[in-house]
Amino acid sequence: MKSYEEMIRERRGILKSHGIEHEEWEPHQRKGILPPPLEKPYPKDGTLVDLVKPNDISLGDVSLMKAINQRQSRRKFTDSALTLEELSFLLWSTQGVKSIDKNKVWTKRVVPSGGARHPLETYLIINRVEGIEQGVYRYLPIEHKLLLVAKHDHQLPERVSTACYGQTFVGDSAVVFVWTTIPYRSEWRYSVIAYKDILIEAGHVCQNLYLACEAIRTGTCAIAAYDQKAMDALIDVDEENEFTIYLAPVGKVSARARGAK
C-alpha cells in the first residue's frame, strides 16, 4: 500500500505542467489515429427537445460588471419554473457551439478548451422547466437541442440530493446541470497529461453558468461533493469512459435574496 506521502506526491502531480515530448506517451493524434466524435453519439430514434435558438434569445442584457459583482453561491431557490428561453440561454452560455471545423476535429465554443477538444458533456436533471417533462436529459451542443435520457422518476429530486451527500438544496432546484467528461477526447491529443486541462475547463464552464444565472435572476452553486457511483448511475453513464466531474443546481432566486430594492 502506498504511504500518505506517496499518495500526496502522486496526486499533486496532476496539478503540474508536464512536457509533451515523451515517446512512451505519444498522443494518438500524432500516431495518426482518427479523432473521437466531437459530441457523444446518440440514437437516431432518440427523443429530442427543441430549444430557443441562440439568435432568438433576448435575455442576459445585464452589465458584465454587475453580473460579476453580484455572483455568489445560491442555495435557496423559489418554487418557480425556469422558462425554455432561460434554460436555452444557460445551456448556450456554458457550452454553446460557435463554429465547427470542416474536418470535424474541433469545435469553437463560448468557453475555452485546451486544443479545442471540449471533453465535457452536459446532463440536466429537470424538475421545473416550462414545456419540458421532468427527467434526465443531455444537451447536444452541436444541434443545440436536448436528448431525453430517462423519463421522470418521482424520486429524482431526492435521489439527486442523496447522491450529493444529503445537500437537499440540490434536489430543490429547478434543474441540475451535471458535467461529465469523456477523457479520451482530450487524451487523443494530450495523452496522459490531459487531466489538468479537463478540470480547469469544468471551472470555466461553471463560472459562465454563475454569471449567466445572475443575469436572469436565477442562481447556482458549484458542487464537487457528490457520490461518484450514485451520480453516474442517475445520469446513466458507464463510469469508465465517461463520468461525472462537477455539478450545479439552478433555480429562481427571490428578489429579497438578490438584495433587490
Ligand SMILES: Cc1cc2nc3c(=O)[nH]c(=O)nc-3n(C[C@H](O)[C@H](O)[C@H](O)COP(=O)(O)O)c2cc1C
Ligand atoms: C470546486 C468547488 C466545489 C464546491 N462544492 C460545493 C459543495 O459541494 N457544496 C456547496 O454547498 N458548495 C460548494 N461550493 C461552493 C463554495 O462553498 C463557495 O464558492 C464558497 O463558499 C464561496 O462562496 P461564494 O461562491 O458565494 O463566493 C464549491 C465551490 C467550488 C469552486
